[in-house]
Amino acid sequence: MSLRHALLGLLAHGSASGYDLLGTFQGSLANVWPATQSQLYGELNRLADAGLISVVAEGPRGRKEYAITDTGRAELQRWLTEEEPERNRRNDMLLRVFLLDLVEPAQARAFLDREAALAAERHESLRKLDESIEWDDSPLSRYGRLTLEWGLRATAMHREWAEWAAARIDAGGRRRGG
Amino acid sequence: MSLRHALLGLLAHGSASGYDLLGTFQGSLANVWPATQSQLYGELNRLADAGLISVVAEGPRGRKEYAITDTGRAELQRWLTEEEPERNRRNDMLLRVFLLDLVEPAQARAFLDREAALAAERHESLRKLDESIEWDDSPLSRYGRLTLEWGLRATAMHREWAEWAAARIDAGGRRRGG
DNA sequence: CATCACATGTAAAAGGTTACATGATTCT
DNA sequence: AGAATCATGTAACCTTTTACATGTGATG
Numbered sequence: 282m283s284l285r286h287a288l289l290g291l292l293a294h295g296s297a298s299g300y301d302l303l304g305t306f307q308g309s310l311a312n313v314w315p316a317t318q319s320q321l322y323g324e325l326n327r328l329a330d331a332g333l334i335s336v337v338a339e340g341p342r343g344r345k346e347y348a349i350t351d352t353g354r355a356e357l358q359r360w361l362t363e364e365e366p367e368r369n370r371r372n373d374m375l376l377r378v379f380l381l382d383l384v385e386p387a388q389a390r391a392f393l394d395r396e397a398a399l400a401a402e403r404h405e406s407l408r409k410l411d412e413s414i415e416w417d418d419s420p421l422s423r424y425g426r427l428t429l430e431w432g433l434r435a436t437a438m439h440r441e442w443a444e445w446a447a448a449r450i451d452a453g454g455r456r457r458g459g
Numbered sequence: 460m461s462l463r464h465a466l467l468g469l470l471a472h473g474s475a476s477g478y479d480l481l482g483t484f485q486g487s488l489a490n491v492w493p494a495t496q497s498q499l500y501g502e503l504n505r506l507a508d509a510g511l512i513s514v515v516a517e518g519p520r521g522r523k524e525y526a527i528t529d530t531g532r533a534e535l536q537r538w539l540t541e542e543e544p545e546r547n548r549r550n551d552m553l554l555r556v557f558l559l560d561l562v563e564p565a566q567a568r569a570f571l572d573r574e575a576a577l578a579a580e581r582h583e584s585l586r587k588l589d590e591s592i593e594w595d596d597s598p599l600s601r602y603g604r605l606t607l608e609w610g611l612r613a614t615a616m617h618r619e620w621a622e623w624a625a626a627r628i629d630a631g632g633r634r635r636g637g
Numbered sequence: 638c639a640t641c642a643c644a645t646g647t648a649a650a651a652g653g654t655t656a657c658a659t660g661a662t663t664c665t
Numbered sequence: 666a667g668a669a670t671c672a673t674g675t676a677a678c679c680t681t682t683t684a685c686a687t688g689t690g691a692t693g
Contacts, residue, residue: 282652283551290558300672313553320653322673342661342672361562366551373461373544375491375606380468382598384539389602392539420560424567427624428553438616446605460680478644498681500645520644520689 283367284324287314289333289349289357294421296337296348299325309425312407312432328353378446390450397443404436461545462502465492467511467527467535472599474515474526477503490585491606506531556624568628575621582614 287310291302299322306316325347328334333353338346349357374396381389411429416422465488469480477500484494503525506512511531516524527535552574559567589607594600 283549283554284652287554287558290554290561293558293561298672303672310554310557312548313557314549314551317654318673319655319675323675326674340672343674344672357558357561361555361558362566366555369547369549369551370490371461371492371547373492373547375609376461376465376468376488377539377544378602378609379488379491379606380465380471380535380539381602381605383468383471383535388540423627424556424559427559427627428557430624431553431556431620434616434620435613438612442609442612446608449601449605462680476644478642481644495682496645497647497683501647504646518644521646522644 283314284316284320285328285333286357286360287316288321288324288328289353289360292334292347292349293354293357296346298340298344298346300344313428386450386453390447393443393447393450397440397447400436400440400443404433404440407432407436461492462494462498463506463511464535464538465494466499466502466506467531467538470512470525470527471532471535474524476518476522476524478522487603490610564628564631568625571621571625571628575618575625578614578618578621582611582618585610585614 334347336345337348512525515526
């Protein structure tokens with residue numbers, strides 16, 4: 282149930298409306314914890330019912346501004362320091378690689394080429410994002426940079442792996458080693 | 460709905476019972492596409508109803524042996540060659556890093572140290588697995604090795620990143636660059 | 638005869654996606 | 666006046682997790 286903690290975490294940095302938060306989920310959190318509008322408004326109401334956040338102001342067009350409560354802050358701390366992160370093991374792309382012997386080698390090769398190209402694209406787009414952000418010494422900036430660096434390294438790794446794997450397919454069953 | 464295609468993929472390599480398949484999901488697929496018993500038996504029945512697989516033998520203790528049908532094989536091909544892999548963007552660990560400014564630097568540092576240590580452990584366990592398997596020139600062996608290599612590279616990358624990030628926290632807000 | 642491994646099933650709850658639905662305010 | 670943006674909510678459906686539930690066959 283990490284959406285709950287993502288919301289608490291954002292509200293711990295300052296109060297905001299559901300609409301504001303949605304923007305963050307579609308922006309800086311898009312590559313970390315995306316959430317839909319539908320999911321977000323529902324969870325905000327549940328959080329308010331549970332007393333972890335509260336409406337601190339109402340604005341035009343039914344806007345509700347939420348702030349984190351002391352209870353919410355305590356729960357957030359507990360989650361950050363005591364709860365083990367869930368490791369996400371499902372990987373559609375790897376499942377396909379595992380089954381890639383079911384298609385022609387040329388198609389397998391094409392699949393890996395595409396993976397390499399897409400990883401290169403994602404890497405480049407993260408690199409540009411990195412350049413475009415004016416990183417300062419603020420806490421969010423400091424830790425945000427760490428997550429972006431993870432993305433840069435993950436995409437680089439993925440690309441290198443896909444290129445290596447594609448070359449191995451070309452080598453056929455004749456060769457071993459990497 | 461990749462569980463469906465994982466099952467089709469396994470059955471394309473030879474017929475098996477739900478119980479057999481469960482073993483594979485808890486074994487070689489554990490790091491790629493884990494599935495629970497409950498989910499698996501339900502999906503097998505749905506696949507049979509849809510005509511993508513069929514019961515080819517019944518054994519003791521109610522054992523049902525399934526084989527993939529031509530329709531199933533066609534669907535599997537379509538999925539492998541035409542459908543874009545779903546990219547899994549949710550990452551609980553990165554979400555925490557993003558919010559790590561909410562805890563003391565020492566706790567943030569401890570979090571990253573633990574990530575580095577866990578990644579090292581997972582890497583080592585994959586390395587041992589790699590050594591223990593007698594890779595041959597069979598197709599499953601060849602492509603299975605590619606997925607394992609991905610795991611080796613991912614865990615290595617994750618460890619290096621966590622060590623780099625931990626060092627940056629020690630450097631505090633005073634420094635830039637990596 | 639007891640235990641372990643084999644073997645399958647159902648039900649409830651939680652979390653996520655997609656689509657539907659509505660309305661107010663601001664900008665051009 | 667019309668369009669874009671702001672702003673929230675609901676409903677149906679799907680997937681996954683956890684727990685419950687049952688029974689057979691082989692082995693010591």
